[in-house]
Amino acid sequence: MVELLHENPEIYRIDIPLKGNALKNLNCYVLKSRGESVVIDTGFNNPDCKDALDAGLAELGISMNHTNLLITHLHTDHCGLAPGFRSKDSKIYMSKLEHELIRKWKHRKYRWEMDAIFRQEGFPQEALVEAAKRNPMIVYAADTDYDVVPLRDGDKIEIGDLTFTALAMPGHTPEHMCYYLEKEKIMFLGDHILYDITPNITVWPGVKHSLSTYLINLHRMLTYDIEIAYPAHRGIQGKTLPQRVEEITEHHSRRLNEILQVLREHPGSSGYEVASRLTWSLHGESWDTAPKRQIWFAMGETMAHLEYLMEMEKIFRGNKLVNGQRIHTYFLENKL
Numbered sequence: 001m002v003e004l005l006h007e008n009p010e011i012y013r014i015d016i017p018l019k020g021n022a023l024k025n026l027n028c029y030v031l032k033s034r035g036e037s038v039v040i041d042t043g044f045n046n047p048d049c050k051d052a053l054d055a056g057l058a059e060l061g062i063s064m065n066h067t068n069l070l071i072t073h074l075h076t077d078h079c080g081l082a083p084g085f086r087s088k089d090s091k092i093y094m095s096k097l098e099h100e101l102i103r104k105w106k107h108r109k110y111r112w113e114m115d116a117i118f119r120q121e122g123f124p125q126e127a128l129v130e131a132a133k134r135n136p137m138i139v140y141a142a143d144t145d146y147d148v149v150p151l152r153d154g155d156k157i158e159i160g161d162l163t164f165t166a167l168a169m170p171g172h173t174p175e176h177m178c179y180y181l182e183k184e185k186i187m188f189l190g191d192h193i194l195y196d197i198t199p200n201i202t203v204w205p206g207v208k209h210s211l212s213t214y215l216i217n218l219h220r221m222l223t224y225d226i227e228i229a230y231p232a233h234r235g236i237q238g239k240t241l242p243q244r245v246e247e248i249t250e251h252h253s254r255r256l257n258e259i260l261q262v263l264r265e266h267p268g269s270s271g272y273e274v275a276s277r278l279t280w281s282l283h284g285e286s287w288d289t290a291p292k293r294q295i296w297f298a299m300g301e302t303m304a305h306l307e308y309l310m311e312m313e314k315i316f317r318g319n320k321l322v323n324g325q326r327i328h329t330y331f332l333e334n335k336l
Protein backbone atom coordinates (compact mmCIF):
# COMPACT_ATOMS: atom_id res chain seq x y z
CA MET A 1 0.00 0.00 0.00
CA VAL A 2 1.37 3.40 -1.01
CA GLU A 3 0.11 6.67 0.40
CA LEU A 4 1.07 10.18 -0.72
CA LEU A 5 1.84 12.09 2.47
CA HIS A 6 3.25 15.35 1.19
CA GLU A 7 3.38 17.07 -2.18
CA ASN A 8 6.33 19.42 -2.10
CA PRO A 9 8.64 17.65 -1.57
CA GLU A 10 6.97 14.45 -2.75
CA ILE A 11 6.84 12.04 0.19
CA TYR A 12 5.17 8.64 0.08
CA ARG A 13 4.67 5.96 2.72
CA ILE A 14 4.83 2.27 1.89
CA ASP A 15 3.19 0.20 4.60
CA ILE A 16 5.43 -2.80 5.28
CA PRO A 17 3.76 -5.46 7.47
CA LEU A 18 5.86 -6.96 10.28
CA LYS A 19 3.76 -10.08 10.81
CA GLY A 20 4.02 -11.70 14.22
CA ASN A 21 5.97 -8.74 15.60
CA ALA A 22 4.59 -6.43 18.28
CA LEU A 23 5.66 -3.39 16.22
CA LYS A 24 3.05 -4.43 13.61
CA ASN A 25 4.36 -2.41 10.65
CA LEU A 26 7.22 -0.37 9.29
CA ASN A 27 6.57 3.01 7.68
CA CYS A 28 8.93 3.00 4.72
CA TYR A 29 9.20 6.55 3.35
CA VAL A 30 10.05 7.30 -0.25
CA LEU A 31 10.94 10.77 -1.51
CA LYS A 32 11.26 11.87 -5.12
CA SER A 33 13.04 14.95 -6.34
CA ARG A 34 14.16 15.95 -9.83
CA GLY A 35 14.28 12.41 -11.20
CA GLU A 36 16.09 11.07 -8.16
CA SER A 37 14.61 9.15 -5.27
CA VAL A 38 15.43 7.88 -1.82
CA VAL A 39 13.94 5.17 0.39
CA ILE A 40 14.14 5.39 4.18
CA ASP A 41 14.30 1.91 5.84
CA THR A 42 13.33 -1.43 4.31
CA GLY A 43 11.60 -3.99 6.55
CA PHE A 44 12.82 -7.45 7.56
CA ASN A 45 14.59 -9.80 5.25
CA ASN A 46 11.50 -12.01 4.80
CA PRO A 47 9.09 -12.61 1.90
CA ASP A 48 6.21 -10.54 3.34
CA CYS A 49 8.34 -7.42 3.73
CA LYS A 50 10.08 -7.94 0.40
CA ASP A 51 6.76 -8.34 -1.46
CA ALA A 52 5.34 -5.18 0.14
CA LEU A 53 8.48 -3.17 -0.60
CA ASP A 54 8.73 -4.44 -4.20
CA ALA A 55 5.04 -3.70 -4.84
CA GLY A 56 5.24 -0.24 -3.26
CA LEU A 57 8.35 0.75 -5.21
CA ALA A 58 6.85 -0.61 -8.45
CA GLU A 59 3.75 1.52 -7.90
CA LEU A 60 6.04 4.54 -7.58
CA GLY A 61 7.99 3.58 -10.68
CA ILE A 62 11.17 2.98 -8.70
CA SER A 63 13.40 -0.07 -8.59
CA MET A 64 15.67 -1.02 -5.72
CA ASN A 65 18.79 -0.92 -7.83
CA HIS A 66 18.09 2.55 -9.15
CA THR A 67 17.41 4.60 -6.04
CA ASN A 68 19.14 5.45 -2.75
CA LEU A 69 18.61 4.04 0.71
CA LEU A 70 18.89 5.84 4.03
CA ILE A 71 18.99 3.46 7.01
CA THR A 72 18.01 4.89 10.39
CA HIS A 73 19.51 2.10 12.50
CA LEU A 74 20.80 -1.43 12.71
CA HIS A 75 17.59 -3.26 13.67
CA THR A 76 16.64 -5.74 10.98
CA ASP A 77 13.15 -4.29 10.47
CA HIS A 78 14.98 -1.21 9.15
CA CYS A 79 17.80 -2.71 7.10
CA GLY A 80 17.00 -6.40 6.50
CA LEU A 81 16.49 -5.85 2.76
CA ALA A 82 19.43 -3.45 2.26
CA PRO A 83 21.48 -5.82 0.02
CA GLY A 84 18.80 -5.51 -2.69
CA PHE A 85 19.79 -1.84 -3.06
CA ARG A 86 23.39 -2.60 -4.02
CA SER A 87 24.11 -1.39 -7.51
CA LYS A 88 26.22 1.16 -9.35
CA ASP A 89 23.17 3.45 -9.53
CA SER A 90 22.24 3.29 -5.83
CA LYS A 91 23.88 4.40 -2.64
CA ILE A 92 23.17 3.02 0.81
CA TYR A 93 23.75 5.45 3.67
CA MET A 94 24.08 4.42 7.29
CA SER A 95 25.84 5.33 10.53
CA LYS A 96 29.45 4.19 10.35
CA LEU A 97 29.34 2.76 13.85
CA GLU A 98 26.09 0.86 13.32
CA HIS A 99 27.29 -0.64 10.06
CA GLU A 100 30.30 -1.97 11.96
CA LEU A 101 27.96 -3.32 14.65
CA ILE A 102 25.89 -5.19 12.06
CA ARG A 103 29.05 -6.92 10.94
CA LYS A 104 29.95 -7.70 14.56
CA TRP A 105 26.52 -9.25 15.16
CA LYS A 106 27.38 -11.95 12.68
CA HIS A 107 30.17 -13.10 14.98
CA ARG A 108 29.32 -15.31 17.86
CA LYS A 109 31.76 -13.50 20.11
CA TYR A 110 29.65 -10.31 20.11
CA ARG A 111 26.46 -12.24 20.83
CA TRP A 112 28.23 -14.05 23.67
CA GLU A 113 29.19 -10.68 25.12
CA MET A 114 25.53 -9.67 24.97
CA ASP A 115 24.47 -12.97 26.58
CA ALA A 116 27.08 -12.54 29.32
CA ILE A 117 25.53 -9.18 30.28
CA PHE A 118 22.14 -10.89 30.67
CA ARG A 119 23.57 -13.88 32.57
CA GLN A 120 25.29 -11.71 35.15
CA GLU A 121 21.89 -10.20 35.97
CA GLY A 122 20.50 -13.67 36.67
CA PHE A 123 18.74 -14.22 33.32
CA PRO A 124 18.41 -18.03 32.99
CA GLN A 125 20.61 -19.66 30.36
CA GLU A 126 17.77 -21.78 28.92
CA ALA A 127 15.67 -18.61 28.47
CA LEU A 128 18.59 -17.00 26.62
CA VAL A 129 18.78 -19.95 24.23
CA GLU A 130 15.01 -19.85 23.71
CA ALA A 131 14.98 -16.06 23.15
CA ALA A 132 17.82 -16.26 20.61
CA LYS A 133 15.76 -18.61 18.43
CA ARG A 134 13.32 -15.77 17.78
CA ASN A 135 15.75 -12.86 17.81
CA PRO A 136 14.88 -10.73 14.75
CA MET A 137 18.52 -9.54 14.69
CA ILE A 138 19.42 -13.14 13.80
CA VAL A 139 16.31 -14.53 12.09
CA TYR A 140 15.65 -11.58 9.73
CA ALA A 141 19.15 -10.25 9.18
CA ALA A 142 20.26 -9.37 5.66
CA ASP A 143 21.52 -12.54 4.01
CA THR A 144 24.60 -10.95 2.46
CA ASP A 145 27.03 -8.21 3.31
CA TYR A 146 26.78 -4.74 1.79
CA ASP A 147 28.89 -1.62 1.77
CA VAL A 148 27.50 1.74 2.80
CA VAL A 149 28.39 5.40 2.60
CA PRO A 150 29.36 5.70 6.27
CA LEU A 151 27.68 8.60 8.07
CA ARG A 152 28.68 10.66 11.04
CA ASP A 153 26.62 13.18 12.96
CA GLY A 154 25.95 16.28 10.84
CA ASP A 155 26.79 14.74 7.44
CA LYS A 156 24.78 16.06 4.50
CA ILE A 157 23.19 13.87 1.85
CA GLU A 158 22.06 15.47 -1.41
CA ILE A 159 19.29 13.82 -3.42
CA GLY A 160 17.78 15.90 -6.24
CA ASP A 161 16.85 19.23 -4.65
CA LEU A 162 16.76 17.75 -1.19
CA THR A 163 19.49 18.04 1.42
CA PHE A 164 19.21 15.65 4.34
CA THR A 165 21.25 16.15 7.49
CA ALA A 166 22.13 12.94 9.32
CA LEU A 167 21.61 13.51 13.04
CA ALA A 168 23.08 10.93 15.40
CA MET A 169 20.52 10.35 18.15
CA PRO A 170 21.96 7.45 20.17
CA GLY A 171 19.77 5.76 22.76
CA HIS A 172 17.44 3.25 21.09
CA THR A 173 20.55 1.89 19.37
CA PRO A 174 24.21 2.98 19.78
CA GLU A 175 24.18 5.51 16.91
CA HIS A 176 20.61 5.76 15.68
CA MET A 177 20.31 8.32 12.86
CA CYS A 178 17.41 10.68 12.26
CA TYR A 179 17.29 12.43 8.90
CA TYR A 180 16.40 16.09 8.78
CA LEU A 181 15.27 18.22 5.85
CA GLU A 182 16.15 21.54 7.39
CA LYS A 183 14.76 23.81 4.67
CA GLU A 184 11.45 21.91 4.57
CA LYS A 185 11.36 21.47 8.40
CA ILE A 186 10.69 17.75 8.08
CA MET A 187 12.26 15.12 10.36
CA PHE A 188 12.41 11.38 9.79
CA LEU A 189 12.47 9.98 13.29
CA GLY A 190 13.24 6.28 12.76
CA ASP A 191 12.58 4.62 16.14
CA HIS A 192 13.97 7.54 18.16
CA ILE A 193 10.44 8.80 18.85
CA LEU A 194 7.31 6.81 18.04
CA TYR A 195 3.82 8.17 18.55
CA ASP A 196 1.92 5.04 19.61
CA ILE A 197 4.54 2.99 21.45
CA THR A 198 7.60 3.70 23.56
CA PRO A 199 10.92 2.91 21.86
CA ASN A 200 12.80 0.11 23.58
CA ILE A 201 15.96 1.18 25.41
CA THR A 202 18.37 -1.59 26.31
CA VAL A 203 22.02 -2.29 27.08
CA TRP A 204 24.74 -3.00 24.50
CA PRO A 205 28.23 -4.48 24.88
CA GLY A 206 30.74 -1.65 25.19
CA VAL A 207 28.06 1.08 25.38
CA LYS A 208 27.46 2.96 28.60
CA HIS A 209 24.46 4.93 29.82
CA SER A 210 21.91 4.02 27.12
CA LEU A 211 18.99 5.56 28.99
CA SER A 212 20.58 8.85 30.01
CA THR A 213 21.96 9.22 26.47
CA TYR A 214 18.50 8.52 25.11
CA LEU A 215 16.81 11.05 27.37
CA ILE A 216 19.30 13.75 26.40
CA ASN A 217 18.69 13.07 22.71
CA LEU A 218 14.95 12.85 23.25
CA HIS A 219 14.94 16.44 24.47
CA ARG A 220 17.51 17.46 21.86
CA MET A 221 14.88 16.75 19.22
CA LEU A 222 12.93 19.77 20.47
CA THR A 223 15.82 22.08 19.58
CA TYR A 224 15.21 21.62 15.83
CA ASP A 225 12.71 23.61 13.82
CA ILE A 226 10.26 20.87 12.81
CA GLU A 227 6.84 21.10 11.22
CA ILE A 228 6.34 17.43 10.37
CA ALA A 229 8.02 14.45 12.05
CA TYR A 230 7.57 10.97 10.58
CA PRO A 231 8.06 7.92 12.84
CA ALA A 232 9.12 4.47 11.57
CA HIS A 233 6.27 2.48 13.11
CA ARG A 234 2.49 2.67 13.50
CA GLY A 235 0.59 5.98 13.41
CA ILE A 236 2.23 8.99 11.82
CA GLN A 237 0.18 11.77 13.35
CA GLY A 238 -2.12 12.71 16.20
CA LYS A 239 0.46 13.99 18.64
CA THR A 240 2.99 16.77 18.64
CA LEU A 241 6.67 16.14 19.30
CA PRO A 242 6.69 18.10 22.59
CA GLN A 243 3.72 15.99 23.78
CA ARG A 244 5.48 12.75 22.91
CA VAL A 245 8.76 13.87 24.46
CA GLU A 246 6.89 14.59 27.66
CA GLU A 247 4.98 11.31 27.62
CA ILE A 248 8.08 9.23 26.95
CA THR A 249 10.00 11.08 29.68
CA GLU A 250 7.14 10.36 32.09
CA HIS A 251 7.08 6.72 31.08
CA HIS A 252 10.75 6.34 32.01
CA SER A 253 10.39 8.25 35.22
CA ARG A 254 7.45 6.00 36.26
CA ARG A 255 9.56 2.96 35.46
CA LEU A 256 12.51 4.29 37.48
CA ASN A 257 10.22 4.91 40.47
CA GLU A 258 8.74 1.46 40.14
CA ILE A 259 12.22 -0.06 40.29
CA LEU A 260 13.06 1.98 43.40
CA GLN A 261 9.86 0.67 45.00
CA VAL A 262 10.77 -2.94 44.15
CA LEU A 263 14.22 -2.47 45.71
CA ARG A 264 12.68 -0.84 48.77
CA GLU A 265 10.56 -3.96 49.26
CA HIS A 266 13.12 -6.52 48.04
CA PRO A 267 16.63 -5.21 48.68
CA GLY A 268 19.34 -7.37 47.15
CA SER A 269 17.22 -8.47 44.16
CA SER A 270 19.08 -9.48 41.02
CA GLY A 271 18.33 -7.60 37.81
CA TYR A 272 16.21 -10.55 36.70
CA GLU A 273 14.26 -10.54 39.96
CA VAL A 274 13.67 -6.79 39.63
CA ALA A 275 12.41 -7.24 36.06
CA SER A 276 10.06 -10.06 37.12
CA ARG A 277 8.47 -7.79 39.75
CA LEU A 278 7.74 -4.86 37.43
CA THR A 279 4.48 -4.44 35.54
CA TRP A 280 4.69 -5.39 31.86
CA SER A 281 2.01 -5.83 29.27
CA LEU A 282 2.67 -9.46 28.39
CA HIS A 283 -0.57 -10.00 26.44
CA GLY A 284 -2.28 -11.83 29.27
CA GLU A 285 0.70 -14.04 30.05
CA SER A 286 2.55 -14.12 33.36
CA TRP A 287 6.29 -13.46 33.65
CA ASP A 288 6.93 -17.22 33.83
CA THR A 289 4.77 -18.21 30.87
CA ALA A 290 5.37 -15.26 28.49
CA PRO A 291 7.52 -15.95 25.41
CA LYS A 292 11.20 -15.73 26.36
CA ARG A 293 11.79 -13.20 23.62
CA GLN A 294 9.45 -10.76 25.39
CA ILE A 295 11.12 -11.44 28.72
CA TRP A 296 14.48 -10.76 27.06
CA PHE A 297 13.28 -7.31 25.90
CA ALA A 298 11.84 -6.56 29.34
CA MET A 299 15.14 -7.59 30.92
CA GLY A 300 17.14 -5.33 28.57
CA GLU A 301 14.92 -2.42 29.44
CA THR A 302 15.23 -3.12 33.18
CA MET A 303 19.03 -3.22 32.93
CA ALA A 304 19.09 0.15 31.16
CA HIS A 305 16.99 1.61 33.99
CA LEU A 306 19.12 0.01 36.72
CA GLU A 307 22.23 1.44 35.09
CA TYR A 308 20.58 4.87 35.03
CA LEU A 309 19.70 4.67 38.73
CA MET A 310 23.31 3.75 39.55
CA GLU A 311 24.52 6.67 37.45
CA MET A 312 22.20 8.95 39.46
CA GLU A 313 23.56 7.36 42.68
CA LYS A 314 20.09 6.23 43.73
CA ILE A 315 21.05 2.57 43.94
CA PHE A 316 24.25 0.54 44.20
CA ARG A 317 25.29 -2.86 43.04
CA GLY A 318 26.45 -5.91 44.96
CA ASN A 319 26.94 -9.58 44.11
CA LYS A 320 25.57 -12.92 45.15
CA LEU A 321 26.39 -16.48 44.25
CA VAL A 322 23.60 -18.45 42.60
CA ASN A 323 24.40 -22.03 41.55
CA GLY A 324 28.09 -21.19 41.64
CA GLN A 325 27.64 -18.15 39.41
CA ARG A 326 28.23 -14.59 40.60
CA ILE A 327 25.33 -12.33 39.72
CA HIS A 328 24.59 -8.68 40.35
CA THR A 329 22.25 -7.54 43.11
CA TYR A 330 20.88 -4.08 43.73
CA PHE A 331 20.22 -1.97 46.83
CA LEU A 332 18.88 1.51 47.47
CA GLU A 333 21.43 4.08 48.51
CA ASN A 334 21.05 4.78 52.24
CA LYS A 335 20.01 8.35 51.74
CA LEU A 336 16.75 7.32 50.06
Ligand SMILES: [Zn+2]
Nearest residue numbers: 073075172191
Ligand atom coordinates in the same frame (compact mmCIF):
# COMPACT_ATOMS: atom_id res chain seq x y z
ZN1 LIG B 1 14.51 -0.24 16.28
